[in-house]
Amino acid sequence: MSNNAxxxxxxxDVVIRFAGDSxxxxxxxxxxxxxxxxxxxxxxxxxPDYPAEIRAPAGSLAGVSAFQIHFSSKDIHTPGDxxxxxxxxxxxxLKVHLPDLIPGGTIIVNRNxxxxxxxxxxxxxxxxxxxxxxxxxxxxxxxxxxxLVINACKDLNLPPKTVERTKNMLALGFLxxxxxxxxxxxxxxxxxxxxxxPELIEANVRAxxxxxxxxxxxxxxxxxxxxxxxxxxxxxxxNINGNYALSLGLVAASEKANIPLFYGGYPITxxxxxxxxxxxxxxxxxxxxxxxxxxxxxxxxxxxxxxxxLAVTATSGPGVALKTEALGLAVMAELxxxxxxxxxxxxxxxxxxxxxxxxxxxxxxxxxxxxxxPVLAAATPGDCFYVAYEAARVAIKYMTPVIVLTDGYLAxxxxxxxxxxxxxxxxxxxxxxxxxxxxxxxxxxxxxxxxSLARPWAIPGVEGLEHRIGGLEKENITGNVNYDPDNHHFMxxxxxxxxxxIVNEIPPTEVYGPESGKMLILSWGGTFGSNRAAVDRLRKxxxxxxxxxxxWINPLPKDLGEILxxxxxxxxxxxxxxxxxxxxRADYLVDAQGLNLVRGRPxxxxxxxxxxxxxxx
Amino acid sequence: MTETVSKTKKYTxxxxxxxxxxxxxxxxxxxxxxxxxxxxxxxxGVPKEKFVFISGIGCSSRFPYYMNTYGFHTIHxxxxxxxxxxxxxxPDLSVWIVTGDGDGLSIGGNHTIHLMRxxxxxxxxxxxxxxxxxxxxxxxPTSELGKITKSTPMxxxxxxxxxxxxxxxxxxxxxxxxxxxETKHMQAMLKRSYEHHGTSFLxxxxxxxxxxxxxxxxxxxxxxxxxxVLWLEHGKPMLFGKNKxxxxxxxxxxPHVISLDESSNWSIDDVLVHDETDWIIASxxxxxxxxxxxxxxxxxxxxxxxxxxxxxxLEQIRKAVELQGKGNLDDLLCSGDTxxxx
Numbered sequence: 001m002s003n004n005a006x007x008x009x010x011x012x013d014v015v016i017r018f019a020g021d022s023x024x025x026x027x028x029x030x031x032x033x034x035x036x037x038x039x040x041x042x043x044x045x046x047x048p049d050y051p052a053e054i055r056a057p058a059g060s061l062a063g064v065s066a067f068q069i070h071f072s073s074k075d076i077h078t079p080g081d082x083x084x085x086x087x088x089x090x091x092x093x094l095k096v097h098l099p100d101l102i103p104g105g106t107i108i109v110n111r112n113x114x115x116x117x118x119x120x121x122x123x124x125x126x127x128x129x130x131x132x133x134x135x136x137x138x139x140x141x142x143x144x145x146x147x148l149v150i151n152a153c154k155d156l157n158l159p160p161k162t163v164e165r166t167k168n169m170l171a172l173g174f175l176x177x178x179x180x181x182x183x184x185x186x187x188x189x190x191x192x193x194x195x196x197x198p199e200l201i202e203a204n205v206r207a208x209x210x211x212x213x214x215x216x217x218x219x220x221x222x223x224x225x226x227x228x229x230x231x232x233x234x235x236x237x238x239n240i241n242g243n244y245a246l247s248l249g250l251v252a253a254s255e256k257a258n259i260p261l262f263y264g265g266y267p268i269t270x271x272x273x274x275x276x277x278x279x280x281x282x283x284x285x286x287x288x289x290x291x292x293x294x295x296x297x298x299x300x301x302x303x304x305x306x307x308x309x310l311a312v313t314a315t316s317g318p319g320v321a322l323k324t325e326a327l328g329l330a331v332m333a334e335l336x337x338x339x340x341x342x343x344x345x346x347x348x349x350x351x352x353x354x355x356x357x358x359x360x361x362x363x364x365x366x367x368x369x370x371x372x373x374p375v376l377a378a379a380t381p382g383d384c385f386y387v388a389y390e391a392a393r394v395a396i397k398y399m400t401p402v403i404v405l406t407d408g409y410l411a412x413x414x415x416x417x418x419x420x421x422x423x424x425x426x427x428x429x430x431x432x433x434x435x436x437x438x439x440x441x442x443x444x445x446x447x448x449x450x451x452s453l454a455r456p457w458a459i460p461g462v463e464g465l466e467h468r469i470g471g472l473e474k475e476n477i478t479g480n481v482n483y484d485p486d487n488h489h490f491m492x493x494x495x496x497x498x499x500x501x502i503v504n505e506i507p508p509t510e511v512y513g514p515e516s517g518k519m520l521i522l523s524w525g526g527t528f529g530s531n532r533a534a535v536d537r538l539r540k541x542x543x544x545x546x547x548x549x550x551x552w553i554n555p556l557p558k559d560l561g562e563i564l565x566x567x568x569x570x571x572x573x574x575x576x577x578x579x580x581x582x583x584x585r586a587d588y589l590v591d592a593q594g595l596n597l598v599r600g601r602p603x604x605x606x607x608x609x610x611x612x613x614x615x616x617x
Numbered sequence: 618m619t620e621t622v623s624k625t626k627k628y629t630x631x632x633x634x635x636x637x638x639x640x641x642x643x644x645x646x647x648x649x650x651x652x653x654x655x656x657x658x659x660x661x662g663v664p665k666e667k668f669v670f671i672s673g674i675g676c677s678s679r680f681p682y683y684m685n686t687y688g689f690h691t692i693h694x695x696x697x698x699x700x701x702x703x704x705x706x707x708p709d710l711s712v713w714i715v716t717g718d719g720d721g722l723s724i725g726g727n728h729t730i731h732l733m734r735x736x737x738x739x740x741x742x743x744x745x746x747x748x749x750x751x752x753x754x755x756x757x758p759t760s761e762l763g764k765i766t767k768s769t770p771m772x773x774x775x776x777x778x779x780x781x782x783x784x785x786x787x788x789x790x791x792x793x794x795x796x797x798x799e800t801k802h803m804q805a806m807l808k809r810s811y812e813h814h815g816t817s818f819l820x821x822x823x824x825x826x827x828x829x830x831x832x833x834x835x836x837x838x839x840x841x842x843x844x845x846v847l848w849l850e851h852g853k854p855m856l857f858g859k860n861k862x863x864x865x866x867x868x869x870x871x872p873h874v875i876s877l878d879e880s881s882n883w884s885i886d887d888v889l890v891h892d893e894t895d896w897i898i899a900s901x902x903x904x905x906x907x908x909x910x911x912x913x914x915x916x917x918x919x920x921x922x923x924x925x926x927x928x929x930x931l932e933q934i935r936k937a938v939e940l941q942g943k944g945n946l947d948d949l950l951c952s953g954d955t956x957x958x959x
Contacts (some may be wrong), residue, residue, distance in 0.1 A: 035954055038954070038956070039954055039956050041956065041958065185954065232958045233958070234958050234959055235957070235958060236951065236955055236956075236957050237955060237956050237957070237958060238951070238953055238954065238955045238956075239954070248949065248950060251944075251946065251949060252946055252950070255944075255946045256946075260706070262702065262705065262706050264702060281944060281949065282933055282934045282936075282937035282938075283934075283937040283938045283940075283941040283942065283943060283944040284943075284944030284949075285934055285938075285944070286934075287705055287706065287930060287934070289701070289702070289705060291698065291701075291731075292698075292727055292728065292731035293727060295695060295698065295728075296695070296698035296701070296727075296728050296731070299691070299692075299695040299698040299699045299702065299728075300698050300699065300701050300702030300705070301702055302691075302699055302702060303671070303689075303698070303699035303700060303701060303702025303703040303704075303706065304702035304703065304705065304706035305702075306689055306699075306702075306703055307669075307702070307703045307706035307707040307710065308706065308707065309702075309706040311702070311706075325692055325693075326692060326695065328692075329691060329692050333689070419950050419951055419955065420950065421947060421950075422946040422947050422950070442636075459707075460666065460667070460669045460687035460703070460707065460710050461666055461667055461687075461707060461709065461710060462666055463664065463665075463666045464666070465666070466665065466666060466685055466686050466687050466688075467687065467688075468635070468670075468681050468682050468687075468688035468689070468690065469688075469689055469690070470681070470682075470688075470689060470690030470691060471674075471690065471691060471692050472690065480637065481637075481682065
């Protein structure tokens with residue numbers, strides 16, 4: 001029950017950013033708010049934003065970790081351009097994130113962290129909570145979070161430091177009150193997380209409740225908000241992030257293909273969670289191999305593919321660079337292999353925890369020799385499931401490595417996801433021959449399927465099919481080592497043709513909005529949401545613009561060329577300096593223009609809207 | 618040792634010869650290794666289709682093309698990693714890695730040591746000719762200090778690797794050495810490699826007739842071989858010399874060559890007895906290489922049982938199935954918090 005003075009205000013959508021020190025548990029707090037928000041039926045999209053350093057010095061600007069959630073009663077596509085509400089646990093978090101807060105937005109702040117030392121570390125000369133600088137422009141909820149949890153847990157006899165750590169749960173409880181959300185999912189989760197430490201369950205549950213009650217009983221807080229359920233398509237839902245969805249997609253492919261999944265990989269941000277998930281699912285017969293390096297990650301997978309597994313490796317850009325030579329071997333040996341690049345900021349070590357799309361040309365061309373590899377990219381966190389599944393299906397059908405591009409935003413961002421049924425997923429047919437082709441004197445490892453051009457996947461252990469493959473050029477059909485000039489030319493062409501044939505797997509392209517007109521926004525990968533949100537808003541403003549989002553980049557869809565020429569202008573927003581633009585301009589001779597912002601974060605829909613308006617004059 | 622086969626076919630060496638013509642230089646030591654392998658394999662009692670040869674790059678790495686088994690000639694240095702994937706994907710296969718001193722110890726050194734510490738049940742045949750052959754004569758990581766080659770006109774300043782010592786350092790469970798010219802010994806070592814459950818590391822001294830001819834000359838010529846080679850046998854005293862009149866004695870942990878001539882004060886009781894399960898002895902023996910005052914050992918340096926990677930991997934899968942039941946895809950997809958939108 002709420003006190004009488006409180007009003008409940010209905011809003012359509014809200015963007016909240018949680019920000020604090022790396023040790024303040026902001027990712028966890030955001031994650032719990034997200035779970036509850038999903039369960040109450042809002043559409044949502046999240047953006048974790050954390051530093052590469054595990055624990056930069058406490059209170060420093062470098063150590064600030066943030067988590068943004070956008071939730072709504074409508075169908076939404078992005079984690080939001082700017083937060084409406086900023087939760088800050090210390091001065092450094094305020095310093096870093098205040099510039100992003102919308103004018104007149106709300107700040108929820110932990111006053112107890114605004115000590116002289118912390119203020120100094122954040123570069124404040126005076127305390128912004130007291131000097132009036134914030135109150136003029138924003139609504140400030142100034143809460144002594146540290147003190148409140150200490151009081152709440154007084155009788156538990158826990159060390160003050162332990163109790164102080166529950167202040168994130170207090171902030172969470174307060175937000176649950178403010179946005180009218182239940183506590184039970186979080187309490188249930190705390191009971192499981194701290195199952196072996198009952199005293200921590202108690203402290204954290206008290207902190208959540210204290211936060212909630214603080215809102216309820218403090219008279220200064222007069223407004224609560226409610227966000228109605230979103231009208232989402234019917235179905236069973238869960239909240240999902242990209243790396244988890246991708247891992248599920250791989251297991252699904254292995255189950256549907258009825259061959260064991262082998263994962264070879266080396267830990268790397270932001271791809272490591274794929275290794276973690278798959279390692280936990282051993283009851284599916286999955287073999288995960290944490291290799292000594294990126295090269296062994298991919299080469300062990302190539303070995304497993306030779307032996308008949310659904311072979312997968314996942315990494316990020318620097319890891320792909322190391323795997324490059326092995327990818328050429330997989331092309332030459334014509335073995336099925338799924339290679340996942342969860343892109344991060346580059347070059348070199350770059351921005352390990354930030355998102356980017358600058359590995360597209362690496363995926364397309366980054367190998368010695370003519371080494372075509374199919375490339376497809378996920379559009380949303382949930383789409384990572386389908387892209388991983390499709391990659392596995394195509395890799396097996398065409399006996400080829402396939403590169404899947406996702407990115408740091410998709411990997412860790414989350415959204416509600418309609419859970420598919422295993423029986424509804426497309427079949428994946430695996431054929432391992434067990435006899436020699438009729439009329440052949442022996443087994444011919446490069447006798448191809450006339451339609452797909454795939455070679456047979458004969459695996460060791462089958463009597464009579466003993467054969468050798470390798471990285472040297474092969475003679476067509478026999479697979480024997482061959483240095484003949486005409487054979488080499490023929491094999492180069494047939495490998496290219498095989499990958500080109502995958503175009504037949506791509507359904508007709510859908511254009512969102514009019515089929516022709518003044519402007520088409522062409523996008524790929526994790527920028528789907530920003531672009532779709534921008535198009536929706538532009539159209540609401542009466543500006544005619546269409547959107548085409550590519551899943552397949554190699555090969556490109558058959559009908560893409562004819563669609564492109566129906567538009568006067570083409571804008572390609574990418575988080576790189578124009579890599580898809582280069583491909584489109586080269587392949588279709590159209591004057592595609594880029595919008596290229598490489599800041600380590602997703603586009604704001606407003607960035608794209610402004611670019612469209614500018615181009616349309 | 619993988620499995621006993623009930624209805625094994627009878628094979629001959631010709632069953633293991635592929636149709637491809639062998640393209641090593643005439644007189645290359647690789648021919649002898651190929652011949653001994655083709656000779657030994659029919660005796661192992663394994664169906665031919667279960668053998669897989671994996672190689673990297675280099676002269677030695679052409680080996681799989683000449684064996685009529687499953688084979689994969691891969692890329693430089695990665696045979697060990699690729700073989701790990703093959704074995705883990707199908708532990709029923711008998712996996713053989715053919716590599717060289719450059720492929721296995723230089724560009725692929727990292728994978729080699731990690732394979733040995735993991736102890737997958739695969740066999741490494743490391744052809745050591747102490748030179749780069751396929752790239753035409755640069756020094757290798759096993760070339761001796763001061764070696765004059767195309768890339769070291771004033772002599773190599775790289776201190777060489779000592780393969781058995783490296784293998785022991787990486788905690789290999791089986792470390793052995795043989796010489797291309799000692800065919801019977803090589804057959805025995807190939808069999809021992811096969812029989813070992815875990816990674817077997819077999820270094821094969823192999824002569825490159827073109828770029829490093831005679832590298833092991835003293836160990837193969839009739840005049841000198843008795844004084845330069847120490848034949849290791851488990852449980853036997855370490856004797857060498859034409860009439861076994863010389864032996865190895867340990868003074869603390871320091872080895873010495875002692876004479877057992879009549880004039881000598883030493884007797885056979887003073888000679889170190891080889892114990893394949895003693896890592897310290899194996900380690901001391903491994904350091905005889907490159908030291909002219911000692912004979913170079915051949916035979917099994919070290920052989921112990923150690924946990925095998927794929928055995929443990931499969932056991933974890935079995936246990937996971939036992940605890941959680943066999944994975945069900947729909948259950949997994951719906952795990953965690955879910956809700957229904959009507």
